[in-house]
Amino acid sequence: LVCTEPLTNGDQVRLLDLKGRTLRLLYGNGSRTLYLDRGEIPSGMYAVQVIRASGPASTVRLVLE
Numbered sequence: 830l831v832c833t834e835p836l837t838n839g840d841q842v843r844l845l846d847l848k849g850r851t852l853r854l855l856y857g858n859g860s861r862t863l864y865l866d867r868g869e870i871p872s873g874m875y876a877v878q879v880i881r882a883s884g885p886a887s888t889v890r891l892v893l894e
Contacts, residue, residue, distance in 0.1 A: 830855075830863045832879065839882025844875055844891070867893065 830842060836857025844853040844865060852870060855863045872893050880886040 830865055830877065832861050832863075835859055835861050836863065836879075837882060841880040843878045843880070844870075845878060846875060847873075 836842065837859065838857055840857030842855040842857070842863055842865075843851050846852055852875070853865060855865065857863075870893065875891045875893060876888050877891050878886055878888045
C-alpha cells in the first residue's frame with residue numbers, strides 16, 4: 830500500500846471485509862509504503878481504512894483479484 834504522506838508510528842491501516850471485520854492491521858513506520866500480506870484472503874472487495882493519530886480517518890475500496 831502506498832500513501833500520499835508518510836504514516837507515523839501512531840497511525841493504523843486496517844483491511845476490512847464487507848461486514849466491517851478487521852482482517853489485517855498494520856502500523857505506520859515513518860514510510861509512505863506498507864506491505865500487506867494477502868495470505869489466504871480470497872478475491873473480492875474490501876475496504877482499507879487509514880486512521881491517523883493526528884486527524885480524521887479515511888477509507889478507500891480495494892478489489893483483490
